[in-house]
Amino acid sequence: MTRFRLFFALLSFAGFVAIGCVEIVPVGGDNPIETSFAFTNFSRTQYAQLAIRRSGDDAFAMTPLLAPGATHRERFPDVLGVSCPGRLDLRVLLFERIHSDLPIGEDAGEAVADAPIATGAILNLPACDTVVVETLTIVNWDAPAGTGVVKIAQGTPLESVLGALPTFDHPDSAWTFDGVKDELTNMPPEALARVEPIAGRVVSANGNAVSNVGVLLRTRFRVRFNDDDPSNDPDAGFGEPMAVTTTDDAGRFSFDRPAGAYRVELFSDDFQFRPAMIDVESPVTALVVIAEPIP
Amino acid sequence: MTTCRKNRYGVGIVAVGVTLLSLLTSCIPLNDGRDTLAAAIAIPLDGVARNMVGNLASLGVIESDSTLQISAGGTNVRRVLLLRADAERESTGVMVGGAMAGMTSVYQTVRTGEHFLFVEYNAGTTVPGQTADVSVSLLNDSIERPSRQIVRVVFEDGFLTDPGLLDPVDGTAADRAFLDSIESTVRDEVLASLRNLFDQTPIDIVETDASVAGPVSTLTFSPKRVLADQNDINDAALPPADPNRPQCQVRVVFGEVLPSGTGLDPGNRNPQDDAVVYVGSFQGRGETCRTSAVTSLRSMVLTLSQTGAHEIGHLVGLHHIEQVGIMNRSATLAFQRELSFARGQIQVDRAAGNNIRSEVFPAIVQEPSTYLESIFATESSD
Numbered sequence: 001m002t003r004f005r006l007f008f009a010l011l012s013f014a015g016f017v018a019i020g021c022v023e024i025v026p027v028g029g030d031n032p033i034e035t036s037f038a039f040t041n042f043s044r045t046q047y048a049q050l051a052i053r054r055s056g057d058d059a060f061a062m063t064p065l066l067a068p069g070a071t072h073r074e075r076f077p078d079v080l081g082v083s084c085p086g087r088l089d090l091r092v093l094l095f096e097r098i099h100s101d102l103p104i105g106e107d108a109g110e111a112v113a114d115a116p117i118a119t120g121a122i123l124n125l126p127a128c129d130t131v132v133v134e135t136l137t138i139v140n141w142d143a144p145a146g147t148g149v150v151k152i153a154q155g156t157p158l159e160s161v162l163g164a165l166p167t168f169d170h171p172d173s174a175w176t177f178d179g180v181k182d183e184l185t186n187m188p189p190e191a192l193a194r195v196e197p198i199a200g201r202v203v204s205a206n207g208n209a210v211s212n213v214g215v216l217l218r219t220r221f222r223v224r225f226n227d228d229d230p231s232n233d234p235d236a237g238f239g240e241p242m243a244v245t246t247t248d249d250a251g252r253f254s255f256d257r258p259a260g261a262y263r264v265e266l267f268s269d270d271f272q273f274r275p276a277m278i279d280v281e282s283p284v285t286a287l288v289v290i291a292e293p294i295p
Numbered sequence: 296m297t298t299c300r301k302n303r304y305g306v307g308i309v310a311v312g313v314t315l316l317s318l319l320t321s322c323i324p325l326n327d328g329r330d331t332l333a334a335a336i337a338i339p340l341d342g343v344a345r346n347m348v349g350n351l352a353s354l355g356v357i358e359s360d361s362t363l364q365i366s367a368g369g370t371n372v373r374r375v376l377l378l379r380a381d382a383e384r385e386s387t388g389v390m391v392g393g394a395m396a397g398m399t400s401v402y403q404t405v406r407t408g409e410h411f412l413f414v415e416y417n418a419g420t421t422v423p424g425q426t427a428d429v430s431v432s433l434l435n436d437s438i439e440r441p442s443r444q445i446v447r448v449v450f451e452d453g454f455l456t457d458p459g460l461l462d463p464v465d466g467t468a469a470d471r472a473f474l475d476s477i478e479s480t481v482r483d484e485v486l487a488s489l490r491n492l493f494d495q496t497p498i499d500i501v502e503t504d505a506s507v508a509g510p511v512s513t514l515t516f517s518p519k520r521v522l523a524d525q526n527d528i529n530d531a532a533l534p535p536a537d538p539n540r541p542q543c544q545v546r547v548v549f550g551e552v553l554p555s556g557t558g559l560d561p562g563n564r565n566p567q568d569d570a571v572v573y574v575g576s577f578q579g580r581g582e583t584c585r586t587s588a589v590t591s592l593r594s595m596v597l598t599l600s601q602t603g604a605h606e607i608g609h610l611v612g613l614h615h616i617e618q619v620g621i622m623n624r625s626a627t628l629a630f631q632r633e634l635s636f637a638r639g640q641i642q643v644d645r646a647a648g649n650n651i652r653s654e655v656f657p658a659i660v661q662e663p664s665t666y667l668e669s670i671f672a673t674e675s676s677d
Contacts, residue, residue: 032657034639034640034657034660036618077383077384083384134618205473205480206479206480207479274473274591274592275591275593280632281632283632283633284632285633286487286488286633288593289592290477290592
C-alpha cells in the first residue's frame with residue numbers, strides 16, 4: 001500500500017495552492033494515519049449534501065446541507081470511528097433553491113425543495129486500502145439542473161486510481177450522475193451548515209479605519225475543466241454577487257456564511273484598494289485591506 | 296522486525312550528557328518502533344539505570360499528581376517524550392512532556408493513565424545504535440509547573456524592506472514605498488493575530504518594549520532571506536517543481552528555533568529560548584519568481600503570523616504534525632486560510648535529495664491543549 005499526503009507547495013502567494021505529493025513513511029507501528037475528508041459545493045446555484053459510510057457499515061453519516069461555495073471538513077475518526085477507512089460508500093444529493101430569483105445573501109432561510117433534484121451513489125470507492133491521502137476531497141462541480149459532476153481526490157495519487165474505474169469515465173475523471181435514485185427520492189435536506197465569519201477591516205496605509213467602503217461577496221464555482229481545450233475556459237471562477245455590505249466607523253465588515261471558498265471585493269468612489277479583491281477560504285476573521293485615496 | 300527510521304530536524308545536534316547513569320544496567324529487549332504502545336516493554340520506576348533498546352517503553356499506570364524523574368541519554372539519543380495513553384484511540388499515546396537528551400527532568404502528571412517513554416534518536420541511527428541509558432523514578436515531592444510562558448515579539452528594523460518582502464532584483468521604488476508605508480500596520484496586525492491564536496492558552500504574547508517579570512522567550516521577525524543547506528530542513532521547503540521556472544527552485548528557511556538546528560524545545564525546558572521568522576525568505580527573486588505578497592496585506596499578515604505561531608509552537612515543544620494545522624510544516628504559506636493548533640500525529644521531515652521525505656509516528660499524537668495542560672499549571676485536572 002502506498003501512503004501519500006497532499007503537500008501544498010510553497011512560495012506561491014498568488015495561486016491558491018500548488019499541489020504535489022510527498023511520500024509518507026509511517027514509523028512506529030501499524031496505526032493508520034488519521035485522515036479526514038472535505039466535501040465542497042462548487043455549484044453556482046444548487047445546494048449539496050453528502051452521505052458517507054465505511055463500506056460494510058450500516059449507517060451513513062450525513063453532512064449538513066451546503067450552500068454554493070461551502071465546504072464541510074471532518075476527521076474520519078470523528079465521523080466514521082476509523083482513522084483511515086479502506087473503502088467508502090458515498091451518496092451525493094443536490095437540491096434546488098426555492099427563491100432562486102433572490103441573491104443568496106438576501107434569501108432568509110435559504111429554503112430548498114423538500115426532495116433532491118439529482119442524486120448519485122457509489123459503493124466500495126477505493127480509499128485507504130489503495131492510497132492514503134491526508135484529506136480526501138469530494139467536490140461537487142457546477143452542472144445543469146438534474147445532473148451532478150463530482151470530482152474526488154483531485155491532485156492526489158488516488159485520482160488516477162479512480163480515473164481507471166468505469167464510474168469515472170468523465171473526460172476529467174469525475175463522477176457524473178443524473179436523475180434521482182429510487183431509494184433517495186424522498187430524502188429530505190439536512191439543516192444548513194452553520195455559518196462562520198468572513199470578516200476584516202479596511203484601513204489606510206497608516207492604519208486608520210476607512211468607513212463606508214462597499215464590500216461584496218461572491219462564491220467560488222468549478223465546472224468541467226480541461227486546459228487542453230480553450231473553449232472550456234473559464235473552468236472556474238466566482239459567481240454573481242451574493243451579498244453586499246459596507247464598512248462601519250471602525251472600518252470593519254463581516255459576512256456570515258458557511259465555511260468555504262469566496263471572493264471578497266472592495267469598491268468605492270473615493271478609494272482604490274490593495275488588493276481590490278481577495279480570494280479567501282473561510283472562516284476568516286482578520287482580513288486587512290489597504291485603502292488609498294484615488295488621486 | 297523492520298528498522299525504525301528516526302526523525303530529524305535539519306542538522307542533528309549531537310546529544311550530550313551520555314553515559315551518565317549507573318554501571319548496573321540491565322537490558323530491555325528490542326523494541327524497534329514497529330510495536331504498538333500496547334506491546335511496549337515496561338520500565339520499573341525504581342531509579343535504576345537501564346539500557347533501553349528501541350523507541351518505546353511503558354511506565355505503567357501512573358496516578359495524577361505524581362512526580363516522575365526521568366533521565367535519558369546516550370550517544371544517539373536526541374530527545375525524550377513522555378506520553379499518556381490516548382483516551383480517543385487505542386495503541387496511541389498523547390504527548391504530555393519531553394526533554395532533550397542528557398537531561399534529568401521532572402514531570403508532574405496531570406491525569407491518571409498509562410504512561411510511556413518515547414526515545415527519539417538522531418537521524419540516521421540504525422537499530423544497533425538505538426540504545427538509551429534510562430532511569431525512571433517516582434518522587435515524593437511535587438513540583439511547581441510554570442503557569443505561563445511569555446513570548447516577546449520583536450520586529451527588526453526594515454523587517455519588510457531590508458530585503459523582507461522587497462525583491463532586490465526587480466522590486467520597484469513604489470514597492471518599497473508601499474511596504475514602508477504599511478510596516479506599522481503589518482506589525483500591529485501580526486501581533487493581534489498572534490494574540491488571537493494564543494488566546495485561551497498559557498502563552499502570553501508581548502510587544503518588544505513591554506515590561507515583564509520572569510523568563511521570556513523571544514520571537515524575532517528578521518528581514519533576512521536565509522537559504523537552506525542541502526541537509527537543513529528546519530521549516531525549509533522548496534517551491535513546487537516547475538520545469539518552466541527552474542531558477543525558482545531555491546530552498547529557503549522560513550523560520551527556526553535558535554541556535555539553528557535546535558528544532559524544538561521538548562517540554563519547554565528552556566523558558567528563555569529564541570526563535571526567528573525570516574521574512575525575506577517569503578519573497579522570490581526576479582520577476583519570474585516574485586510572489587504577489589507585496590500587493591496583499593492580508594497575505595503578509597496571515598503568513599507572518601502563522602509562521603510566527605508555528606515557531607512559538609516549537610519554542611514550547613510542539614512537533615510538526617501530519618494533519619492540517621499550524622504545526623503542519625507547510626502550513627505557513629500553503630494554506631491561505633486561518634489555521635488552528637490541531638491534533639495530529641507527529642511528523643518528521645527529512646531531506647532526500649531535492650525532495651522532502653515525511654516520516655510519521657502514527658502512534659504518537661500531539662494534542663496541543665493536552666500538551667499545554669500538562670506542562671503548565673492550569674486549572675483543569677482530574
